[in-house]
Amino acid sequence: MNLIKPKKLHMGDEVSVVSLSSGILGEDTTSYQREILEKNLKKLGLRIHYTKNSLRGINYIRSHPEKRAEDLIEAFTRKTTKMIWSAIGGEDTIKILPFLNSDDFRTIIKNNPKIFMGFSDTTINHLFLYSCGLTTYYGPALLPDMADPSGEILPYTEHWLAELFCNSENKIIKPSANWYHNRTSFGYDQLNSVLDQESEKHGFEFFGSDGVVEGELLGGCLESLVYGLNEDKKGIFFPSLYIWNKKILFIESSNEKPQIKKFSAMIFELEKFGIYKVIKAIIVGKPCNEECYSEYKKIIYKISRKYSLPVVYNLNFGHSMPRMIIPYGQRILIDFRKKQISYIGNLFKE
Structure with a gap:
């Protein structure tokens, strides 16, 4: 496209x-x-x-x-x-x-x-x-x-x-050295209070391939993707399977921090749609506050094994803080041997 x-x-x-x-x-x-x-x-x-x-x-x-x-x-x-x-x-x-x-x-x-x-x-x-x-x-x-x-x-x-x-060219994506707990209150009494932070212990986790994968990015918040898939009966905005073909799917879960069963159900909704049969790889954002980190990873790992899909887990985008920028349609290169991710070309027009 x-x-x-x-x-x-x-x-x-x-x-x-x-x-x-x-x-x-x-x-x-x-x-x-x-x-x-x-x-x-x-x-x-x-x-x-x-x-x-x-x-x-x-x-x-x-x-x-x-x-x-x-x-x-x-x-x-x-x-x-x-x-x-x-x-x-x-x-x-x-x-x-x-x-x-x-x-x-x-x-x-x-x-x-x-x-x-x-x-x-x-x-x-x-x-x-x-x-x-x-x-x-x-x-x-x-x-x-x-x-x-x-x-x-x-x-x-x-x-x-x-x-x-x-507007760097071929920018390499690296993990943040720290991640931050989301606030539970935004009242005026929070003014000048700092966010609680943790050192990053996992980094980006690569599995499902030992080669190099290249493709265009398409995705978003998991809850919104599943909602859009089910609500867009007239095909106004949700991409058809034809559009998803050979894309690299990026997903992350909301700050509602879905329980394991709900997360699994949403992943299954995308499976019923047929998305894992046509995409080239998945990148997954860090769960909010790292809640259910291992459990979500296991669910993604099963999809990876079932469909032979390469996965990079724990990127800094979505509802976990801090946040990077993902351009829709941008080509990305994932080198599983070097454990390195980089954008191909520039993110913007000069």
């Missing part, structure tokens, strides 16, 4: 903020985090633009999917905006798609390709924009990554955000 790659960023560029799932960014309880967000975007050298409805709060955003869709259209058509950044995930961004599923919107995307980034429920938006022919980026979201109560951006995450500007 020929995708349009958006251009890299430059200092002083504008970022448009969208609330396509949850409207929590607009609540009074997160006002102090908006101040942190604005400070950190300025630190990166970026200007901020809040789309018309992005700060209207949880209840309004939940009740008006058409307004969320309008915000995305606003961001793509706004001439000064160079990147569109999701505030946070949620659970019902799928409701905006009927307001976007048109030739007119696809023409907007074609004529205004921009960086779009986020994770979790934003998987649905990524898959829809993928169907529109745009490379998007599964990566940090604004509230959890740019507005943490500590006031800081995690070093590994900041390293990957630098790629928005420097």
Whole structure:
């Protein structure tokens, strides 16, 4: 599939903020985090633009999917905006798609390709924009990554955000030296409190091959993928098996930290669809807080053995912190002999 790659960023560029799932960014309880967000975007050298409805709060955003869709259209058509950044995930961004599923919107995307980034429920938006022919980026979201109560951006995450500007060629993906426990509270009393962290003990775990695998990346949050597979009866956004052919599937589980039976059931849903018969490999994100780490790994290992699929387990993306950036449709090279992963080419257009 020929995708349009958006251009890299430059200092002083504008970022448009969208609330396509949850409207929590607009609540009074997160006002102090908006101040942190604005400070950190300025630190990166970026200007901020809040789309018309992005700060209207949880209840309004939940009740008006058409307004969320309008915000995305606003961001793509706004001439000064160079990147569109999701505030946070949620659970019902799928409701905006009927307001976007048109030739007119696809023409907007074609004529205004921009960086779009986020994770979790934003998987649905990524898959829809993928169907529109745009490379998007599964990566940090604004509230959890740019507005943490500590006031800081995690070093590994900041390293990957630098790629928005420097656009390295054939970038090697390395594990973070540390991982962080997700917060259980975001109240004002958490201001300036640091995240609990652990040293990385596993690194990337390679199994199922001793050779080299190359392919294009496609995937997202496991819960969102299974939800999309079951809900997209008209084939609006979820890729057909033909599209999945020879792709490298990337998956990660949500911060709900699904129990082993649920995780296994979701993996089985993708099996029923037939995905493991056509893809070339799987890369799996670190489980949130490393809960069920070994149990999830065993389930993935069984799939690997059953379908002779190469796997890399425990990458830093998705709901575990810190977070790297995964471009949809980007070619990736996995060398199981060297235990090395690298992107092929550049992540953005110069």
